[in-house]
Amino acid sequence: MKDILRELQSLSLKLQRREMTLVDSSVHIKQTINVLTAMKTTGGRSTKKAEQGVSSGFFKDRLPESSLVQTLKALDKRFWPGEQEDLTLYGEQEVHRLAKSLGEPAGEAVGQFRDWKLQGTPPGKTLERLCIASRTYLPTSAECERGFSAVNNTDNQSRNRLREESLSSLLFVDLNGPPLDKFDPVPFVKSWIKAGHRLSSSWKPGRQREEVEPRHLWSILT
Template identity: 25%
Template sequence: MDEVCGDWGSKLVALGTDGASVMTGAKNGVVSKLKGDRSYIIGIHCMAHRLELSFSDAMRSNIMFQRVELLLGGLYTFYHTSPLNRANLMNSFQALGHMRLVPTRIGGTRWVGHLLRALDHFLRGYQGLVLHLEQIQSSDAQNVRGVQQAKARKFYSTVKEAAIVRFCGFLHDTLTHLSNLSTCLQKSVITIADAHSALCSTQAVLEKYKTRQGPMMKVTTADSYEGISLTRIGDNKALINSQREVIDRLVESMTHRFQDASVGILQATKLVSFTNWPEPGDEVADFGETELETLVEHFKPILDSSGIHSESIPDQWTALKTLMYQDPNSQLKMSWMSVNRRYQHSFPDLLALFDLVMSLPPSTAECERGFNTMKQVKTDWRSNLNSDTLSDLLMVQLCSPEISKFDPTKAVTLWHNDCIRSRRPDFMDCEKAPRVEHEESD
C-alpha cells in the first residue's frame, strides 16, 4: 500500500470485509487496528456475504428445503461420479430433442447462485431426468449394477412427488430475486444507498409470495409437470405453510443482517441516490438536512484535515437543491459525474463530501475479482512475473472498459511512438520486390 499511496492511512475512510472475527473483532480485528483513534473510519460487512448468510439462516431448519437439498446433491453425485450415467442422461435429452442440462453442484462460492442453477437445471431438464431414471431402474437395463438401480428407484420416487416439484418451483422464484439482488450488490459502481434500495424492493417482492404465486410456482402447481404425472398430490396446506415460513424467516433474517444500513451513518448516505430524492413540493426545503448533518459530523475530522470547509456544506446543499429542482427532469437526466462537471467550482465542499460517501464499499466483490483475475494471469507458466508487470496486467483486466466500448487508438499510438526502435506496423502489407533470377554465365 505504501508503494501505491504513501499517505493511504490518513485518507482511509472505510473498508469492506467479510464477517470473519479476524476482520471484525472489536479488540484485535483488522478494522479496529486500522481505526485506532480515528473514529470516523467505517468497517462495512460485505452485503453480498450478508445476503448469503441470510438465506442460510432462513433455510437452516426447514424440512422441505433439506429434502430438496439432499435430492439435488444426490443427483449431482449420481451423474458426476459415473460417466455411464452421464452419457445415458445425455442420450435421453437427445432423444427428447431437449437441451442437455446435467445436474450441477448446489454448493460453492455463491450459495444462492449455485443453488439457483441447480434448481433451474432440475426443472428445465425434468423430462430427460425422469426418462433416464425410469430406464435405468428397469429390469432389462444393461450394464447397470444393483446399487445404481436402487439409487435410481429412490431418486425416481422422490422427483415425482408433487410437494418436491412445487417447493422447487417456489425456491426457483425466490432465488431468482435473491440472485438478482446479489448481482446488484456485486456491481463495482453501486453505492450504499442503491444497495439498500435494492434490498428493500427485494423484500417487498418476497413478502408478496406469501399471498400469490411466482412464475415458476404457477407452472408446478398442477397435478402434472412437463407432461409427467406427479405422485402424492394430497393437500397443499403443509406446503403453503412451509413456504410462508421460509418467506417470514428470510425477510426477518435479511432485516437483522442489514439493520445497520437503515440507521446511522449508512442510512444517511441515501442523499447520493437520486431515487431517494422526493418529488418537487413542500418536502424539498427540509429534505436531507438531518442526513447531511450526520455525514458532516461523522467525517468532520478528515474533511477539515483535507482543507474542506465543513461549515459551508449546509448552505451549499440548499443552493444545489434549489438549482436541481428548477428543472423537474434534471434528476432523471443527471448523474453525479455531470453534477460534478457543472457545479464543481460552485459547491466544491459539498461535492467533495459526496465523493467521499460514494466511495464507501458496499461489498468486497472487487477484491474477490482481483484474486480471481490474479489466478488467471499468474499461472504456473507465468509464475515469475514481477510485481510491476503483474500490477499492470491486473489493472488492464480489472479497470479497462468492455471490448465493445474500447477505443484502441490511444494504445496503438502509444505503442507506435513510445519505443526505442521504430515500429513497422505496415511491414506485412508492403509489396515484395520482384525477384530477379540471373542466368549463370558460361
C-alpha cells in the same frame, strides 16, 4: 420457498454488479424485503413459514441498515423529502459527518449541499468529491474476488517472471480498463513509440555483426 430462493438469488446477483453502490444495494435489499412480505398473500406450500419469518422480523434482522447507508442517502435525490420545509435542513448533518471523515472542508460541503438541494445549482467541487467518494463504498466482496481471479489469470506459470510494477500495471488495466471492443490502442502505441521505445521487430536475437563502412575504389588505389 422456491419463489423466495429465486428472489434471494436475484438479489445476490444484483449486489455483485460492478456498478452497484452502497445506497443502491440498500434500495434493492428493501425492495426484496417488500417482495418477500407480499409473497405471504400468494399462497403455496411455504406460506405459513414465510408469514412466520416476516412477522418475527427475520428478514429485517438479517439485513440491517447501517449508519453509513443513512449518511450516504443524503447525497441521493431518491431519498430527499418532497416537502420544502422538510428539505431545508435535510441531510446537512450527514454531509457534515461524511466530509469530516474524508478530510474535506465540512462547512463548505454543507453550503454547497444546501445550494444544490434548495436552488438546484450543480454540486460544487467539494460536494462533487463527496458524491464520487460515496459511490466507492462496495456493498459486497465481489470486486475483491474479481481481483483475485485477475491475479491468477495474469501471474500464471507462463508469465511467472513478471516484475511487481508490470504485474500491478496489468492488473490495473484488467480491472479498470474498458472492454476490448471499446479500447483504441492507437494513441497509446504512438505515445509509446514517441517516448523512444523500440519495436519488438527491431530487435534480432543472437550476436550482431559490426557493419563495416564500404571503401571507395579510388581510396584504395591512392
